[in-house]
Amino acid sequence: MYIDTHTHIYLNDFDDDRKKIISDCLDNGVDKLLLPNIDKSSISAVIKTCKDYKNICFPMVGLHPCYVKDSYKNDLDYLKPIIKSINTVAIGEIGIDLYWDKSNLEIQRNAFIEQINWAKEFKLPIVIHARDSYSEIFEVLDEMNDENLNGIFHCFSSSLQDAERILKYGGFKLGIGGVVTFKNSGLDKVVKQIDIKNIVLETDSPYLTPTPFRGTRNKSSYIPVIANKLSDIYEISSEEIGKITTKNASEVFNI
Numbered sequence: 001m002y003i004d005t006h007t008h009i010y011l012n013d014f015d016d017d018r019k020k021i022i023s024d025c026l027d028n029g030v031d032k033l034l035l036p037n038i039d040k041s042s043i044s045a046v047i048k049t050c051k052d053y054k055n056i057c058f059p060m061v062g063l064h065p066c067y068v069k070d071s072y073k074n075d076l077d078y079l080k081p082i083i084k085s086i087n088t089v090a091i092g093e094i095g096i097d098l099y100w101d102k103s104n105l106e107i108q109r110n111a112f113i114e115q116i117n118w119a120k121e122f123k124l125p126i127v128i129h130a131r132d133s134y135s136e137i138f139e140v141l142d143e144m145n146d147e148n149l150n151g152i153f154h155c156f157s158s159s160l161q162d163a164e165r166i167l168k169y170g171g172f173k174l175g176i177g178g179v180v181t182f183k184n185s186g187l188d189k190v191v192k193q194i195d196i197k198n199i200v201l202e203t204d205s206p207y208l209t210p211t212p213f214r215g216t217r218n219k220s221s222y223i224p225v226i227a228n229k230l231s232d233i234y235e236i237s238s239e240e241i242g243k244i245t246t247k248n249a250s251e252v253f254n255i
């Protein structure tokens with residue numbers, strides 16, 4: 001019924017109770033989880049978790065912009081062959097993050113561009129991480145977008161204007177998670193003006209826990225909390241939210 005399109009359930013944070021969380025997910029109708037690695041060191045945990053929970057967990061492969069270092073070319077060379085060797089559903093998470101470090105914009109951009117080219121080569125969607133970097137990302141996509149490029153703007157939490165610009169590319173949807181439940185985010189008002197056909201659900205667990213669970217570890221079984229918030233926003237049932245967002249995610253990720 002629901003898909004969590006972005007969770008880091010493979011991280012150590014879940015080593016003690018991963019099995020229980022996945023069974024809670026299934027009890028709550030969350031029956032597919034999409035797992036992006038972060039860097040070279042996290043890919044084996046992604047692969048192992050997807051093997052342990054086959055047909056529930058699906059891998060994504062990419063180099064997170066916060067982990068793009070001077071040696072990023074080696075990391076990309078390491079990651080690229082893995083895409084074909086496992087059943088990768090997307091290239092991600094990739095993008096540009098200028099919140100933590102502005103000094104390495106150039107290599108972040110280079111890594112982003114190279115990974116968009118992987119997506120084109122392997123005909124996979126991309127999952128974009130954008131933080132304080134929408135205009136830099138738009139600059140890249142203005143150059144590289146084509147009729148086959150598609151994907152998700154993960155953890156979308158920007159303006160209606162940015163949302164409209166993203167949707168104009170034609171192949172992109174917005175990943176909506178816990179931030180939409182935060183009282184002062186204003187994201188609910190933006191989302192209300194976006195057609196739900198452009199929305200997919202995500203937790204980004206263990207991060208960005210939705211209200212009223214803030215301050216604790218986020219988990220994929222909270223996806224219905226986000227669906228309930230969207231149900232209030234769009235004034236349709238959570239079941240309907242589940243049905244539509246699952247269809248949206250299945251189309252993008254081909255699962």
Ligand SMILES: [Zn+2]
Pocket residue numbers: 006008036093204
């Ligand atoms: Zn993430």
